[in-house]
Amino acid sequence: MMVVTLLLAASCPSSAIADSGSTLGIHGNANGDDVIDMRDVTCIERLISGLSANKRLADATFDGRVDLLDVNQVQQIIVGREKALTLLDEREKAITINKPVRRVIPEHITSLAAMRVLHAEDRIVSIGSTAVKESMGRVFLQSLADLPTIGTYAQPDYEAILSLNPDLLIAYRRTTLQEKLAGVQVFYAGYGEPYPPDHLAADIRILGHMLGEQERANAYIDWHNAYLDMIKGRVARLSEDEKPTVYVFYPLTGLYKCRGDYPPVHIAGGISIGKDLGPGFAIDVDPEWVIQQNPDVIIATTIPENGAYETDDPSTVAAARKAILSRPELQKVTAVKTGSVYFINTYAMGLFPNYILSIVYYAKWFHPDLFRDLDPMAVHQEYLDRFQDIDFQVEGHGVFVYP
Numbered sequence: 001m002m003v004v005t006l007l008l009a010a011s012c013p014s015s016a017i018a019d020s021g022s023t024l025g026i027h028g029n030a031n032g033d034d035v036i037d038m039r040d041v042t043c044i045e046r047l048i049s050g051l052s053a054n055k056r057l058a059d060a061t062f063d064g065r066v067d068l069l070d071v072n073q074v075q076q077i078i079v080g081r082e083k084a085l086t087l088l089d090e091r092e093k094a095i096t097i098n099k100p101v102r103r104v105i106p107e108h109i110t111s112l113a114a115m116r117v118l119h120a121e122d123r124i125v126s127i128g129s130t131a132v133k134e135s136m137g138r139v140f141l142q143s144l145a146d147l148p149t150i151g152t153y154a155q156p157d158y159e160a161i162l163s164l165n166p167d168l169l170i171a172y173r174r175t176t177l178q179e180k181l182a183g184v185q186v187f188y189a190g191y192g193e194p195y196p197p198d199h200l201a202a203d204i205r206i207l208g209h210m211l212g213e214q215e216r217a218n219a220y221i222d223w224h225n226a227y228l229d230m231i232k233g234r235v236a237r238l239s240e241d242e243k244p245t246v247y248v249f250y251p252l253t254g255l256y257k258c259r260g261d262y263p264p265v266h267i268a269g270g271i272s273i274g275k276d277l278g279p280g281f282a283i284d285v286d287p288e289w290v291i292q293q294n295p296d297v298i299i300a301t302t303i304p305e306n307g308a309y310e311t312d313d314p315s316t317v318a319a320a321r322k323a324i325l326s327r328p329e330l331q332k333v334t335a336v337k338t339g340s341v342y343f344i345n346t347y348a349m350g351l352f353p354n355y356i357l358s359i360v361y362y363a364k365w366f367h368p369d370l371f372r373d374l375d376p377m378a379v380h381q382e383y384l385d386r387f388q389d390i391d392f393q394v395e396g397h398g399v400f401v402y403p
Helices: 038-048 068-079 109-117 130-146 158-163 197-211 214-235 263-267 287-293 315-325 334-338 356-366 376-388
Strands: 003-007 084-088 094-098 104-106 168-170 184-188 245-249 297-300 341-344
Touching: 038 068, 084 197, 104 109, 109 130, 109 197, 109 214, 109 376, 197 214, 197 263, 214 263, 214 356, 214 376, 245 287, 263 356, 297 315, 297 334, 297 356, 315 341, 341 356, 356 376
Parallel strands: 003 168, 003 184, 104 168, 245 297, 297 341
Antiparallel strands: 084 094
């Protein structure tokens, strides 16, 4: 049995091929853009004729040469009839998977949600880590909650994985699966965190090609980018002085564990005070440093204890917010004085593929007048109705943001 493991990445490899977040890392993408189409056929034909320099992704069949077989392979990929597909991982290693892919284990909530976006949930044979069930619950998972799990991220159950006979395992942030599962191919690309939204098109399209759901992938990209481009367009008109400074932290690691450079904040028209600290998830900072930075907004990027979909009771997060507003050392900080302290469950609505949901909230919080016509709750409802097929009313239910 051959099992393929896919880990979709948040950050591009440091190569020329993948410098752009819009680059589609599939062999056959000869012109290096974000889609495989007849322009790639033309590019390959020019390469064969010697009219253009050879490009690595032009070798669609991954046989070491560029010829008419590659033209045929790209034509098959365009119509979704290819029998195999070669993808680049984050180390630029090429991995070939056989198609069709019928049995899939998405280890993390990111890949599970992405599969539902593509209407491929009928191919899910396990919801992956027990953390997915524990953190999301039946309200979000629906009937998928009845599927088996494969242990934890730290201690996966390798026998359980093999017993499910998957065609594909979509893994999350680990490099040991290949070592532990004999005969398993591992595709490393990683969703990462915080996920750069500009990568969404390429990674959703990769999933679309792998699962034969290109049209569904394109529909989601169009929906996502409509909101993303609208926000970017309006924010581009702002001066730096019009953008609030923002302190972002993860409550489970502590108040003075600053997130480093955080793209969603900048996209929404804010300036992260941790932007010069690097990409870290929880960087130790001194309280005095936070006071000196005097952020206009404080954002806690999770809601402790209670899952977003499983409860309508905001008392836990309300108490956590009140504790921050009551901190003696923060009383002169602008965010505390103005009450601009927000909690948002980014695990439920701020990871791949749905981090646009958190961005619309950030934009509304940072610039309420500029985004007077933007209703984040309505965007969230649209996401659930159109792309998750969940009978859930955001208005009046769940605890996704507070206040």
